Amino acid sequence: MMRVLYGVSPNDIPSFDTKRLRAEFLIEGLFAPGHIEFAYTHVDRMVVGAACPAETPLAFGGGADVGTPLFFTAREMGIANLGGAGRIIVDGQEFALANRDILYVGRGAEQVALASDDPANPARFYMNSVPAGRDIAHRLITRDEAKPLDLGEDSRSNRRRLRMYIHPEVAPSCLLLMGITDLAPGSIWNTMPPHLHERRMEAYCYFDLAEADRVIHLMGRPAETRNLIVANGDVVISPAWSIHMGAGTGPYAFVWGMTGENQAYTEFDPVPVADLK
Template sequence: MNMRVLYGAGPGDIDGYGTERLRAEFLIENLFVPGEIAFAYTHVDRMIVGGAVPRDAPISFGDGAEVGTPLFFTAREMGIANLGSNGAVTIDGKRFEVGNRDIVYVGRGAQEVVLESADSAQPAWFYMNSVPAGADIEHRLIRKDEAKPLELGDEKRANKRRLAMYIHPEVAPSCLLLMGITDLAPGSVWNTMPPHLHERRMEAYLYFDMASEDRVIHLMGRPDNTRHLIVANGDCVISPAWSIHMGSGTGPYAFVWGMTGENQAYNDVNPVPVETLR
């Protein structure tokens, strides 16, 4: 396991950031390396994001040295989304067979998690979000067809999309983690409209199902002081609570959203009129 650390920044800090510094603080690349597992720890609400692509052998983790506790899950919970081919997640001997776009919830207190692919030639892609937790909740598999869908947006405004809630009080409860997947309708390119803030929750965006030549232009920053990141397939953006988050793609894409904070109400947002953006 390797763990990158990001320290985050305040809204006033980004005035002095060039492209490379902005990317270093808010963009996580190279999460999905065949045969390896990678994590990034951000001090923005202490979320950890991770990626793993098991090939010929399973990949396991559970030691807490990198987070300062006896076990990784001594005081944490996690969602594990499979964005690739079929695989399995085993938690302390309990095995969950996971297909594409299934998500496994790992509760506080787990000792070991084992990730494996059903076919090394067509591996699973496991994407992970972990946040501090103060409650013991049972491990659970949430299949794609068990997620709660929300139809959002307008085809005429190129932002029609389907949001699926997986780890959410209405589907599978957690302590503080929310997690789901959003797909854009054919011909739509904008992933979040209207842009908004949620001061009580931070968010991580993992963009996937993109062609290698395509990019998402992800907008961030305060509404009156925006910046942008150019994002490729498999890249993750850390979005602090003070920042807007919206983006437009040059081709088809989807994204996994993960959130943490005191408020788990998905509609707990402050919309920002587009005409006020700068």
């Protein structure tokens, strides 16, 4: 059975201690060697997951945990490779994924198998899945095929390159958006300015952190912020009512995945940093 997060009202946040805040919004331990792990959130019914195959490929496809005959009966998925080279086989169709490539898996797939090319340098597959209402063909989007956006300023320590992978301008989907952001050397801040998008939720998977480093992820309503201390491979669920921004104690990157009422990446409401409490 996959883990389940039920989601909470923003009015509940003032009463949460650190343990409760982490239990509701932070998913730890997804990247378990030799296993597939999933977590289901009632926030727009996104499923996040990870698979770390070693010598033996890992496969899934049954729908018991999502209430349908197959996992993909009414779902689509993006799978990002955050490790060594690997392969994904979707109903016999094989795709080779290098580091920072993403595979889109469309509605109707029956079985997905994930494998590492070299068990000594295994693939680390990270997954976002959301409900889908139409069939779209599976597609591999390589790092070079993603659409880059250079954002931020060195003087403000927030220069970064955002790459859109699953996006109407690159590879279509039903409701899923997915991409990867890399920070420039010396920059620590992501997602500046902080913002809200009331019609979409978001999931952040932080990766490429050293063992001793952490990201301080800020969340909550602008006038009632809280923080999560996030380690390598941890995933933060960010509801539509919450701001999201973070700073790292060392180099890091993150995968962002979104779903909701629309796919307009720029449809959001900035929040001036001076207004945060």
